[in-house]
Amino acid sequence: MRPASSSPAELVLVRHGETEGQSSIRLHGATDVALSSLGLQQIERVAAALAAEPGFAAVLASPLQRSRAAAALVAAGQRPPPPVTVVPEFAEVDFGAWEGLTFAEVAERDPSGHGRYLAEGLGFTYPGGESRQAFWDRVQAGARRVLAAPASPRVVAVxxxxxxxxxxxxxxxxxxxxxxxxxxxxxxxxxxxxxxxGRWDIHVQNATDHLGELDLGG
Incomplete structure (x- = not known):
């Protein structure tokens, strides 16, 4: 995972690691599951890779523990460790009645809802949960609030x-x-x-070379 060359500002986006209950295949949105032992190992690999780079001024996280714990590990690998800031808008979507299920299980148990999910796009609301449009708008509002005009040259968000x-x-x-x-x-x-x-460009997409044998996709 090579560091980017000098630029006005850089945002590094990291997905949290595997969680208890198999977040690689199950819908854990609003459910506040913890990182699994494998997930901790994955984030330790991320932290080690980022520790070799120039320091980050801030680390951002969502209110959910899998994000906060992973962000704390990344921050601890920096010298000096930057503060971890929780951004409420960055909570994962609430899947409602689908929480904890795989998409295969959703298709089997709720074929009508699964069909609407595929057909309606942003117009779909998860049964008993959040609408996709409301989620999208919420996260984007948070992104524009804290990231659109970066106050520091390098930020990592887990x-x-x-x-x-x-x-x-x-x-x-x-x-x-x-x-x-x-x-x-x-x-x-x-x-x-x-x-x-004022816009951003993707410079590196979904790098996983730092994970080695711990790469599960997801």
Whole structure:
């Protein structure tokens, strides 16, 4: 995972590691699951890779413990350790009645809802949970609030799969359909660079070389 060359500002987006209950395949959005032992190892690999780079001025996290714990490990690897700031808008989507299920289980147990999920795009609301549009708007508002005009040259944010996609869309102007198709592996890393016109460009996409045999995708 090579550090980016000098630029006006860089945002490093890291997905948290594997969690208790298999976040690689199960829908754990609002459910506050902890990192598994494997997930901790994955984030330790991220922290070690980032420790070799120039220091970050800030580390961002969501309110959920899998994000906060991973962010704390990343921050601890820096010298001096930067503060970890929790951004409420960066909580993962609430999947409602689908929490804890795989998409295969959703299709089997709720075929009608699964069909609407595939057909309605941002217009879909998870049964008993959050609408996809409300989630997208919430995360993008948070991204613009804390990241659109970076106050420091380098920031790392340790977040969730869906949140990372929404942040990238907010900062780069990427359409929703394109952003939701982006790969975001467990403990995978994106790097965005800030441009003079205020937009961001993706410089590194879903790097996982630092994980070695711990790369599960996800």
């Amino acid at each position: 977040l969730h799969k869906g949140v990372i996609k929404a942040v990238i869309a907010a900062l780069t102007g990427m359409p929703h359909a394109e952003a939701i198709a982006l790969p975001v592996s467990l403990a995978g890393v994106y790097r965005l660079r800030h441009r003079a016109d």
